[in-house]
Amino acid sequence: xxxxxxxxxxxxxxxxxxxxxxxxxxxxxxxxxxxxxxxxxxxxxxxxxxxxxxxxxxxxxxxxxxxxxxxxxxxxxxxxxxxxxxxxxxxxxxxxxxxxxxxxxxxxxxxxxxxxxxxxxxxxxxxxxxxxxxxxxxxxxxxxxxxxxxxxxxxxxxxxxxxxxxxxxxxxxxxxxxxxxxxxxxxxxxxxxxxxxxxxxxxxxxxxxxxxxxxxxxxxxxxxxxxxxxxxxxxxxxxxxxxxxxxxxxxxxxxxx
Amino acid sequence: xxxxxxxxxxxxxxxxxxxxxxxxxxxxxxxxxxxxxxxxxxxxxxxxxxxxxxxxxxxxxxxxxxxxxxxx
Numbered sequence: 001x002x003x004x005x006x007x008x009x010x011x012x013x014x015x016x017x018x019x020x021x022x023x024x025x026x027x028x029x030x031x032x033x034x035x036x037x038x039x040x041x042x043x044x045x046x047x048x049x050x051x052x053x054x055x056x057x058x059x060x061x062x063x064x065x066x067x068x069x070x071x072x073x074x075x076x077x078x079x080x081x082x083x084x085x086x087x088x089x090x091x092x093x094x095x096x097x098x099x100x101x102x103x104x105x106x107x108x109x110x111x112x113x114x115x116x117x118x119x120x121x122x123x124x125x126x127x128x129x130x131x132x133x134x135x136x137x138x139x140x141x142x143x144x145x146x147x148x149x150x151x152x153x154x155x156x157x158x159x160x161x162x163x164x165x166x167x168x169x170x171x172x173x174x175x176x177x178x179x180x181x182x183x184x185x186x187x188x189x190x191x192x193x194x195x196x197x198x199x200x201x202x203x204x205x206x207x208x209x210x211x212x213x214x215x216x217x218x219x220x221x222x223x224x225x226x227x228x229x230x231x232x233x234x235x236x237x238x239x240x241x242x243x244x245x246x247x248x249x250x251x252x253x254x255x256x257x
Numbered sequence: 258x259x260x261x262x263x264x265x266x267x268x269x270x271x272x273x274x275x276x277x278x279x280x281x282x283x284x285x286x287x288x289x290x291x292x293x294x295x296x297x298x299x300x301x302x303x304x305x306x307x308x309x310x311x312x313x314x315x316x317x318x319x320x321x322x323x324x325x326x327x328x329x
């Protein structure tokens with residue numbers, strides 16, 4: 001496991017679990033859950049500064065961007081123009097070039113708008129951004145994103161916040177087989193075992209927000225996801241046994257009394 | 258004494274009345290907002306934070322001041 005490196009845009013990370021910072025009860029709960037998850041990367045949103053309520057706690061006061069990599073996200077953007085604007089602002093806040101692009105197409109199912117996503121990826125890559133791209137579990141589109149300059153492919157497991165787990169394992173396997181880019185399952189995981197399955201499919205990492213933040217015990221769930229990702233990765237690297245229709249005894253059949 | 262003319266601008270989606278020729282840096286000082294952890298847009302153009310003391314606000318200018326918050 002020592003040589004098993006998780007590298008995104010030439011930067012090495014210890015943890016293969018990326019966590020979101022939304023939906024927590026408060027910033028203190030968010031910070032503690034992140035610590036327990038062991039994540040080195042957290043997604044963050046770009047929003048208006050609250051100019052009327054100065055006492056509102058700030059994200060940076062709880063999660064130090066010098067210790068944890070902030071991954072600005074375009075959540076809430078429904079076209080390329082909005083997404084580009086958001087990420088250019090994110091870069092201006094503190095020089096962030098590693099970003100997560102997420103262009104949504106439908107307010108109910110929150111599926112990604114892939115044409116706008118593709119367009120945005122091309123523009124951002126040309127502007128020097130390192131773009132991790134939220135996308136459908138579509139191998140053809142994943143290939144196009146790769147050719148457009150994405151630095152990581154992030155297919156959904158299921159709709160954002162749905163907790164349904166990985167709906168289409170076959171597509172994830174096909175994407176895994178065709179790309180050398182980091183493959184990170186993003187959105188739709190509901191419990192720790194979903195993360196293990198993603199890792200066993202050969203994914204390089206998972207991104208989780210709601211499943212931890214909205215669990216009855218977020219701290220325990222953060223720890224569960226941490227362990228689940230490690231277990232899944234070790235399992236994948238260990239090489240599973242072949243599946244057999246019939247049973248094979250574990251004890252020798254010779255010398256039975 | 259010459260009376261200072263007031264102008265209206267839109268700041269983070271809300272109409273605000275300020276003195277004419279108000280500089281952006283002064284506006285941020287009034288709001289007690291540090292430039293370190295934010296980005297500023299004036300009429301959809303990102304501003305260089307080093308030049309905030311030179312930029313005067315005009316009538317109907319639209320300013321957006323953003324920062325990072327928790328998100329997925």
